[in-house]
Amino acid sequence: MEIWDAYDKDLNKIEGKTLIRGEEASFPNDVYHLVCDILVKHKDGTYLLMQRDPRKAYGSLWEASAGGSALKGESPLEAAKRELKEETGIISDELTEVGRQVSTETHSIYAEFFCETDCDKDSIILQEGETVAYQWVDRDELLSREDLLKHSFQRMQLFIKELQIYTLRRIGLPEKEEIKDLFVRVFTKDPWYDDWSDEEQLDMYINDLIGQQYSLTYGLYEGDEMIGLSMGHIKHWFSGTEYYIDELCIRTDKQGTGAGTFFVRQIERAIKEIGLTQIFLQTDADAPAYRFYKKLGFTELEGHVSFAKKL
Numbered sequence: 001m002e003i004w005d006a007y008d009k010d011l012n013k014i015e016g017k018t019l020i021r022g023e024e025a026s027f028p029n030d031v032y033h034l035v036c037d038i039l040v041k042h043k044d045g046t047y048l049l050m051q052r053d054p055r056k057a058y059g060s061l062w063e064a065s066a067g068g069s070a071l072k073g074e075s076p077l078e079a080a081k082r083e084l085k086e087e088t089g090i091i092s093d094e095l096t097e098v099g100r101q102v103s104t105e106t107h108s109i110y111a112e113f114f115c116e117t118d119c120d121k122d123s124i125i126l127q128e129g130e131t132v133a134y135q136w137v138d139r140d141e142l143l144s145r146e147d148l149l150k151h152s153f154q155r156m157q158l159f160i161k162e163l164q165i166y167t168l169r170r171i172g173l174p175e176k177e178e179i180k181d182l183f184v185r186v187f188t189k190d191p192w193y194d195d196w197s198d199e200e201q202l203d204m205y206i207n208d209l210i211g212q213q214y215s216l217t218y219g220l221y222e223g224d225e226m227i228g229l230s231m232g233h234i235k236h237w238f239s240g241t242e243y244y245i246d247e248l249c250i251r252t253d254k255q256g257t258g259a260g261t262f263f264v265r266q267i268e269r270a271i272k273e274i275g276l277t278q279i280f281l282q283t284d285a286d287a288p289a290y291r292f293y294k295k296l297g298f299t300e301l302e303g304h305v306s307f308a309k310k311l
Contacts, residue, residue, distance in 0.1 A: 003072045004033040009102050011076075011109055018072060027107040034070040035108045036080040039156050040090065043118040047142050050087060050124075051133040052149070061149045062135070064142060064156070065115075076111040084115065088134070089125025092117055099159035101265070104297040110155050139163070154258045158265050166227070166259060168266040171219040172210050175226070179217070180206055182229050186249040191287055209233075209246050216243060218270065220250070220263040227251040228263040232281075240277035243267070248281065264296055282306060 002021035006014040009032060019033050027033075040048035048065040052058055066087040070079035076097060084090050092115050101110045124134045137145070143165060157163045171179070180202060187194045196202045209231040210217045220228025232245035250260045268279070279298070283289040 002069070004069055005072050005074075007032045007034060007109060009109070011100070021069065024107055029104070032102065032107050032109045034074075034076060034079065034111065035067065036070060036076055036083055036111045036113060037067040037152050037156060038065055038080050038084045038095065038113045038115055039160065040065040040084070040088065040115045040117060042121060042136060043116065046121075046136040046138055048088065048124070049135045049137055049142070049145075049148070050126075050131045051135075053129055053132050056130070058149050060132075060147075062145060062147055063149045064153050067152060077113075080111065080113045087127045087130055089123060090115070090117060090119055092119075098156075101155050101158065102297060104299075105295055112156050112159050114156075114160060150258060154261060157258075157262065158269075164262075165222060166262055167221050168263070168270060169219045169221055170270070171217050172215065173207075175219065176206060176210065178226050179210065179219075179229060179231070182226055182251060183231075183247065183249065186229075186252060187247075189252060206231075216271075218263075218267055220259065220266075222254075222259075227254045228259060230263070230267055234276065235280070241275060242278045242280055243271045243276050245279060245281040260292060261296065 004019040004021065006017040006019050008014060008030060011032075011034070014031065017031070019027060019031070024033075042048070049062045050065055051062050052060060054060045066084050068079075068083045068087070070076065071082075074082070077095060080095050080097075081092070084092065084095070094117065095113045095115045097111055098114050099112045101112070102108075103110065121136055126132060126134070139162065142148075143163065157165075183206065184196050184202070186192070188196055209215060212233060214234040216232055216234050218228075218230045219226045228250045229248065230245055231247045232243055235242050235244045248264075250263065254260075271279070281293070281298075283293060
């Protein structure tokens with residue numbers, strides 16, 4: 001039986017409470033366990049991939065590089081060092097925590113660690129029941145692998161710039177034509193089918209969102225090409241200042257690639273840096289976006305109803 005400490009979402013330990021591996025479905029909504037991810041980079045610039053045992057969940061996929069749940073009494077660093085040693089044989093004090101991420105879906109707080117090593121590249125040790133093979137790959141191969149366990153690697157990408165394909169930019173009126181083009185390309189297609197054929201109405205709507213005193217607009221870029229857009233405003237509310245998102249979209253061909261998750265996570269980091277405390281947005285309950293936001297930890301406001309009246 002594997003026993004874990006219980007934490008709140010801020011990684012404060014809940015005294016007197018423990019959790020048992022395999023019983024995650026019964027965890028209360030506000031209780032989490034600690035998970036550590038460790039990305040290993042060799043001094044020569046290559047990254048370590050470990051292949052998961054076929055008998056495990058996501059069996060035979062490759063993982064960059066190691067990770068697992070913290071045991072009762074372990075700190076994030078202690079858990080990371082143990083998991084790294086168990087799954088790869090690497091013993092190192094050169095572990096740097098680069099970020100944390102909370103998942104309400106898995107009741108997990110992920111602590112992300114980066115380890116740079118000059119170990120003998122042929123000395124990697126496989127862990128029975130966990131890993132069956134290893135490889136050292138360069139950055140380009142790491143970013144292009146189709147057989148990589150995506151969700152753990154995407155968490156790491158949020159915090160390590162050299163692995164990021166996309167960049168977040170704060171944008172506004174100077175980018176209006178680019179904004180209009182992406183907005184129309186996304187929202188006139190499935191599943192929205194909005195009719196934006198009235199160019200004047202479109203222009204005024206975009207101005208309403210990006211041209212006001214408290215407008216806050218972000219673009220997600222791949223190179224110099226905008227592939228994601230968030231238009232909203234800063235709202236000063238009694239419970240704190242929030243980012244009210246009116247429109248958020250990812251270019252259709254980039255949906256399902258992790259770009260949307262990266263975009264939202266980077267927005268969260270950016271608005272925290274300017275003192276905002278929460279995000280508010282709306283979407284259709286039967287749209288794919290509903291499931292996307294739920295997966296990212298957004299919660300429905302109980303008793304909240306949207307009204308409209310056509311005149």
